Amino acid sequence: MALPPPVFEGSEKRLEVTFANAALSANALGLRLLPRSSIDELMTLARCEVLSHTRGTAFDAYVLSESSLFVFPHKLVLKTCGNTKLLAALPRLLAHADALGLTPRCVRFTRFAYLFPALQPDPHRAFEDEASTIDAALINVQHFAHRSVSVAPCSGDRDDALYHVYVAAANEAAAVPEGATLEVCMSGLDPAYCANNFMHDSFDGCAKKTTEQCGLRAAAPLGDIVDAYVFDPCGYSMNGLHDAVGGFTTCHIAPEDACSYASVEVHVPSAKILADMLHAHVADAGGIQDAYLAIADSCRRLFGARNVVVAATGDATALAGAYAASGWHAAVTLSQSVAVCASVMESQTPPLSMAMAKVPAMQQAEEEEESRPDSPTAKSDGSEETMMATAASLMSSMSFSSESMETVLAGEDNKAGLMQPFVADCVLLKSWSVDQDAVCRQLAREHERLSCTEDSFYLMDLGVVSRRMEAWRHHLPRVTPFYAVKCNDNPRLLAHLVRLGCGFDSASPAELELAIRAGACSGIDAVSMQDRVVYANCCKPMSYLTHMQTTGACSLTTFDSSCELRKCVSKYPSCRLLLRIRADDPNARCQLGHKYGAEPEEAFALLEEAHALGANLAGVSFHVGSGGDDEEKNSQGDTSAAKAFRYAIATARELFDIGRERYGFTMNVLDIGGGFPGGENGMPGAHFVRTTRAIREELATHFPEQMGVRLIAEPGRYFAEAACTYATRIIGMRSRPTRREDGILVPHTDYTLSDGLYGSFNNVMYDHAELTYRVVHVSDDRANGISDGNATSARLFGPTCDGLDTVIENTMLPELSLGDLVVFPAMGAYTRTGSCDFNGVAVTAANFVFVSSQSD
Numbered sequence: 001m002a003l004p005p006p007v008f009e010g011s012e013k014r015l016e017v018t019f020a021n022a023a024l025s026a027n028a029l030g031l032r033l034l035p036r037s038s039i040d041e042l043m044t045l046a047r048c049e050v051l052s053h054t055r056g057t058a059f060d061a062y063v064l065s066e067s068s069l070f071v072f073p074h075k076l077v078l079k080t081c082g083n084t085k086l087l088a089a090l091p092r093l094l095a096h097a098d099a100l101g102l103t104p105r106c107v108r109f110t111r112f113a114y115l116f117p118a119l120q121p122d123p124h125r126a127f128e129d130e131a132s133t134i135d136a137a138l139i140n141v142q143h144f145a146h147r148s149v150s151v152a153p154c155s156g157d158r159d160d161a162l163y164h165v166y167v168a169a170a171n172e173a174a175a176v177p178e179g180a181t182l183e184v185c186m187s188g189l190d191p192a193y194c195a196n197n198f199m200h201d202s203f204d205g206c207a208k209k210t211t212e213q214c215g216l217r218a219a220a221p222l223g224d225i226v227d228a229y230v231f232d233p234c235g236y237s238m239n240g241l242h243d244a245v246g247g248f249t250t251c252h253i254a255p256e257d258a259c260s261y262a263s264v265e266v267h268v269p270s271a272k273i274l275a276d277m278l279h280a281h282v283a284d285a286g287g288i289q290d291a292y293l294a295i296a297d298s299c300r301r302l303f304g305a306r307n308v309v310v311a312a313t314g315d316a317t318a319l320a321g322a323y324a325a326s327g328w329h330a331a332v333t334l335s336q337s338v339a340v341c342a343s344v345m346e347s348q349t350p351p352l353s354m355a356m357a358k359v360p361a362m363q364q365a366e367e368e369e370e371s372r373p374d375s376p377t378a379k380s381d382g383s384e385e386t387m388m389a390t391a392a393s394l395m396s397s398m399s400f401s402s403e404s405m406e407t408v409l410a411g412e413d414n415k416a417g418l419m420q421p422f423v424a425d426c427v428l429l430k431s432w433s434v435d436q437d438a439v440c441r442q443l444a445r446e447h448e449r450l451s452c453t454e455d456s457f458y459l460m461d462l463g464v465v466s467r468r469m470e471a472w473r474h475h476l477p478r479v480t481p482f483y484a485v486k487c488n489d490n491p492r493l494l495a496h497l498v499r500l501g502c503g504f505d506s507a508s509p510a511e512l513e514l515a516i517r518a519g520a521c522s523g524i525d526a527v528s529m530q531d532r533v534v535y536a537n538c539c540k541p542m543s544y545l546t547h548m549q550t551t552g553a554c555s556l557t558t559f560d561s562s563c564e565l566r567k568c569v570s571k572y573p574s575c576r577l578l579l580r581i582r583a584d585d586p587n588a589r590c591q592l593g594h595k596y597g598a599e600p601e602e603a604f605a606l607l608e609e610a611h612a613l614g615a616n617l618a619g620v621s622f623h624v625g626s627g628g629d630d631e632e633k634n635s636q637g638d639t640s641a642a643k644a645f646r647y648a649i650a651t652a653r654e655l656f657d658i659g660r661e662r663y664g665f666t667m668n669v670l671d672i673g674g675g676f677p678g679g680e681n682g683m684p685g686a687h688f689v690r691t692t693r694a695i696r697e698e699l700a701t702h703f704p705e706q707m708g709v710r711l712i713a714e715p716g717r718y719f720a721e722a723a724c725t726y727a728t729r730i731i732g733m734r735s736r737p738t739r740r741e742d743g744i745l746v747p748h749t750d751y752t753l754s755d756g757l758y759g760s761f762n763n764v765m766y767d768h769a770e771l772t773y774r775v776v777h778v779s780d781d782r783a784n785g786i787s788d789g790n791a792t793s794a795r796l797f798g799p800t801c802d803g804l805d806t807v808i809e810n811t812m813l814p815e816l817s818l819g820d821l822v823v824f825p826a827m828g829a830y831t832r833t834g835s836c837d838f839n840g841v842a843v844t845a846a847n848f849v850f851v852s853s854q855s856d
């Protein structure tokens, strides 16, 4: 089923409210005194949320889930896009200002034409409705003598090139715009430029990099402090502070082809400052007015925009002349010193026909959601309408607010790819351990709004993956990791790993396809991926070998028996073979040696047989066993894993010598397998450090660089385990006193979780996982943790009807409510990939929410 792409309204609504500043002394903070809770409240009314806050000298700048907010002592500029309702915040804003003793002087509401007017919520479907909403907000607050509503048609009768201005002011003089503004709004952007700069298959916290690489800095003055955000899977916002002059630049980009839009606004205290700033930026522009045009032009060229509309306040009359003279399509001067001009390259047909057809369903969903917040809407019936409705409500609301949270990204849901574009899912955290609970709580509340309070979800921290890759490079610089897909096959994780330089260990056609797709996401074609995949499955059905050969996606595979050797040679004669030998770490959590790996005598015989069969023997592989993490008394000594690696590498060298010398094989690959520890931490611990030290030493001895052997490994758990936190919800409970060993009756509660042993907690059975967990209350901000004074005896059941399905047998828990979270860290390895929907309980559909922690 192909769904129409959801579209995003990029065109912003802009509200600027100024207050009489006579009441303010020079250094007064005025509106800046509003506490964060009031700001959050206002943004909630406007249907967006603060993602980040930068305190400038003269004002505060906030990046919002939909555009930006700037708070000066006597002025507030709120600019929001999407389906926001910023005018809904106006009455409360005026009330807050009143409480601070501030009197409104002017309210300006301006906007360009919406790209998708029919998708706007009331009153934003018509400018008259917007105007009367402001009138209504003002009526009891302040008598404004001056009111004007005007629309500038920037390009003939085109209704997509309009600039709307509403002004209500104490008097004519107060209606003159405060400061000077240049706004450039562009649609129909160059898809290639957008894709290269603002679309992300995987989020890696690269907002800074994006700002530097996308060329924006050359196109317009961005200021000396830049607060930029990249949204996942796509999108970009930035606030730039011209701190010395008390002005800002703000830029917002919606890069999706179906609705591409970008805006750049520069706002400073006076026309003189603006002219100087722009002129300094385009030093070689002819005259001062031309600098305005030069900026607009460089923006247009940068984005390859087909349609550009520019509005400027300040020295507007002169501007209008400059625009007209320079061949822009139209230039109009409105009252209150606003000049607007447009450059419309070609007809813009909103590519929206399909989404338009969904408008009634979306609106209905929106209204339902407003009137019955707890109604069982959406989600479960899976119909197209419902999904569109869910999408609509998510698009209008996706956001989270927490001081610690830097950004929230629009993105993905993994439900078989069906809801792919719809669910908000990426958050950039400043520090991983501290803030996960806040994110979980926010997401849970967001779910609540969507009536999916019974869903588990994963937080996947790609920052952990990046840092572990750095550590890998540091400790094993010669060894290329080929991540074992079976450990966690999330496509976003795989794409991130490719980008970090990883290859893959795939063991089946399905995993091979995942590896190829991950490569494709990063611009690596299937042929080039050949070099980055090992088929490390020692027993491949014939059909796998056929698939391997016909796709040409992988030519390197392992064997450890005569049978497999013959299968490979007969089905895929040219494939490159790695002889897997047995090497066990006795302390590994999951032993593999009883099943895989040739014993030494077998290995020598297999070399001989391979020679006889004319096989292409490329090298040796092994796997010491998964999940080793022993605690040696002597911290200088070898770990048991290190001993296994030492033995295996030395043995491999013997086989290389015989294979090369006696049989003339071109052996040039050593695959040291997986078995590297995961854990709860972003950075690998002592076990990893000590094990890799031993590996480095053995490699230097037995496989020095001049041997020309390519060194690879197959880590799974190492990258995935710490990267995921699993948030499950309380879906049921029963209190029943229980008798302690000493015979005394004590209170006890059995809670049922949204997932259990058949789902992601299959790791308890198959991976011998020892779970750790903590409680996150959703209904209130109670301190988390299980050490609440009144913790009682408790047990955590899974959701299926099997008595075996008990996740935690015997624990102490504070009193929990339905919907509260039990959060399990280190759940990234061998969890989702092994789960099933036994009993029809759909646990494999758990969302992945991508976060990216920063290391600093």
Ligand SMILES: *Cc1c(COP(=O)(O)O)cnc(C)c1O
Pocket: 484, 486, 487, 505, 536, 537, 623, 625, 626, 627, 673, 674, 675, 676, 714, 715, 716, 717, 718
């Ligand atoms: C599962 C597996 C891995 C990954 O092991 P980890 O212990 O998670 O690193 C690597 N190689 C092979 C052949 C596997 O089967």
